[in-house]
Amino acid sequence: MTMPVLVAGRWRDESAAAGSFHALNPADRTPLADAFPVSPEATIEEALGAGRDAARALRSATPGALARFLEACAEQIEARADALVEMAHRETALPREPRLRSVELPRTTGQLRQAARAARERSHTQPTLDTQANIRSMREPLGGVILVFGPNNFPFAFNAMMGGDFAAAIAAGNPVLAKANPGHPGTTRLLAEAAHAALAEAGLPSSTVQLVYHVAADLGLKLVAHPLVAATAFTGSRKAGLALKAAADRAGKPIYLEMSSVNPVFLLPGAVEERADEVAAELFQSCSLGAGQFCTNPGLSVVIEGPASDGLLKSLQDLFETRPPGTLLGAAGPSNIAASLKTLVEAGATVLAGGADAGGAGFAFANTLLRVSGEQFLRKAEALQTEAFGTVHLMVFAHDLDEMVAVADRFEGNLTGCIYSHKGGRDDEAYRLVAEALRPRVGRLLNDKMPTGVAVSPAMNHGGPFPATGHPGFTAVGIPASLARFTALRCYDNVRQERLPPELRDENPTGAWRLVDGTWTRDAVRPRPA
């Protein structure tokens, strides 16, 4: 028997499953005991019908009920932490400590609680009032099911169930249909049980949260274009993301994608001369975090040729060679990395360390360091930006600053870009030139800091130009900004006071920040003299 799906408010067996699958333990390559169903179209139709009703019911849910649900989610996760950590460890081989229990789990509950605060506080609705013309607008829930596809690399924090997209979609007032990542279906099931319990506590419609584990690829494409789906959030590979994007675009459905990124790091000459060893250590640490399987993993750095950068490379090579490789998340990891390496080498990169499957009990690939000249990069810029999802790093040696700037000018859209520069200002002119070329190509620009930490800050942008994402105006991390993806701009023109949503009424009962006649304020609108 396969595990039950959560559809239309209840856990039920998938009696007409289109197939079944097992997750693997990446640490020993053995299949785990539980079987999970591949859901057929009939299940999806049922879920979307239930989701439509939930979307309608949620329109009259109070902000307090939404917030309470998100808080209860966080509490339920905490109450189930042992089981969750154990299951996630088994399905992903990510370390229990500190990663799963002390980093990712608190991040997940923290996101849920921030989302709860946003739902209660209402400023994310961006109420805008023109009191003279009596025209008022705000961001409202999209009014349908949000479909969330989660990635393999964050079993908690970006899980389709309870992860960042889930928290944002719910806080904005929408129901969620989660499609588990097949790498960690058991973790996703446990999170769904937690969410289901939280729903009951908060009194939200029972179909506010639904879960399937897997669907056939063609059904996935149908799903993102389905009339009852309001929008999709997807984090995963570029190939899958582009296929879903094409299907959603054809139907005029919003889809938010977080696809791929090599996250270039520019190491300016002054910084390399000033602190080569320190930079090498930081770079290796960031490259190897989570066995290199982070969206913001720095896959490429650019230096200018010279003794100092040779020294940096030497230190880095040492680290790549001597540190043990991490366990990869799944069976496809090593072969995907090998395929990417093949592309990089064919485009002219030289392997300095690693380069092969690491063998051993679990899925692993040797820490791999490559180098290429700036001239060659410019010749094969597209191929040399191939993402290898693991501890793989390509160092580009530019002949001079002009070539470094030319390299910066060839990057496609990335989530992040870093520039390390001399602390005393010796790199300031180089910084100006590199930053000017790099800035429009990345969603987040960092100074003297590696990109792998993605703080859940209101000012964060975990986004960027295509093909890092599908649209340069949205972020997947950072509250309240990430909620905007799951809202529609809605205007009320000459609508009677008592018919307005609370956020737009003169008295501002929600206390949200509002843009009233050009001024941001939390005050009520004073009645005009009659």
Next chain:
Amino acid sequence: MTMPVLVAGRWRDESAAAGSFHALNPADRTPLADAFPVSPEATIEEALGAGRDAARALRSATPGALARFLEACAEQIEARADALVEMAHRETALPREPRLRSVELPRTTGQLRQAARAARERSHTQPTLDTQANIRSMREPLGGVILVFGPNNFPFAFNAMMGGDFAAAIAAGNPVLAKANPGHPGTTRLLAEAAHAALAEAGLPSSTVQLVYHVAADLGLKLVAHPLVAATAFTGSRKAGLALKAAADRAGKPIYLEMSSVNPVFLLPGAVEERADEVAAELFQSCSLGAGQFCTNPGLSVVIEGPASDGLLKSLQDLFETRPPGTLLGAAGPSNIAASLKTLVEAGATVLAGGADAGGAGFAFANTLLRVSGEQFLRKAEALQTEAFGTVHLMVFAHDLDEMVAVADRFEGNLTGCIYSHKGGRDDEAYRLVAEALRPRVGRLLNDKMPTGVAVSPAMNHGGPFPATGHPGFTAVGIPASLARFTALRCYDNVRQERLPPELRDENPTGAWRLVDGTWTRDAVRPRPA
């Protein structure tokens, strides 16, 4: 000889034109004297190359220079008002007074001045500061050329040159390549001359504004996907819009579309009983404004059967039959309306007034009123939402309130939806049900007011769900909100103070409204104690 194009900072003859065309005077169907070129791909490539350089140069343009340019645009338009009004009248047959000179021209200069204020004031960049983590983000120019396709129905206010999209793109800091509407190329040329003169005054890069009059359809598709195009704004037909959308989507390029809308008006029983004649007059006035060629023209209304709505229909029929039809904007007008009518009649609608080409000296179609039952609407809901771009109105007679709500539930995405209700509250329950169904389907919901006035208010939403537009989160009218389409979200993580854009520096030199640690303020960030 054909008229010159404005490319790379200068007016030049299109020596290798792919063809030429003349505009028509819609009032007498005669071609106007001036010939305009169809630009070949080489011209486009040259323009996009120049635009890329302009985009880069604009990054260091001061807000004051952008604002000064937009103000100079308004002044130049005012100085050339006589010639502009005359030319636009000849090319569109829209009345000189009040429409062109006293309504549309001041609206256009007003938009430019509002955009200038926004460019200077900077709040549209939405600076968000997390001072503790030193993460800061804002909306920046997209960093490439914005391609604007203007519609036929607003020769000034939505002209690709100097219209709403132009003003928003420039105020956000981007260069514009305008593709004139072939219905009014001469007006567009005069506006480009005004913009060209204004550029010199403001000292902006000379390729900030460029103009071509026409390109072949396949080149248009190539253009929206071009690597040097940052985004496209299009206002026009659904057919052309969907073709451009598909091309842009495939390339991962943002495209903002304003395509089509029937703008349903729900007339609740109490309002009809209370003021049938008044409502009929308002409805006819809105239907016939600009000969019915407004994006927000009310193409459909819904009433409940009964003596009062029969009376309303009678009044309306009188108006449709006795008032003279307006002149349509072009030769395609009458045939497009006839084709839409054919679809409506085949789907079961009955023509009560008009229904045929009005003959006469100019392009005209008789004011046309149709009716259909709610039952039939539900049977053929898609066909009966066919837009007829003219003074054509379909009245749907629902059997009862339930059927009226069911009708509301079947609308595809629209720019607007109106509900007229009894002033004393007799319709309140009906309102609740109809509004609940209608609200998520329209960008702007109106009470007791027709949709054709689109105020340039910060709270306006001239947008809505697909297929009215391409994305429910953006508006084409309303400043500063309309600028967001032409910006990217960009984050600065740990970036040194002196390297930050002014909007993000502690001292807030621009004085913009900023979200600092959760509070909207125009104050500087106080330095932390060391």
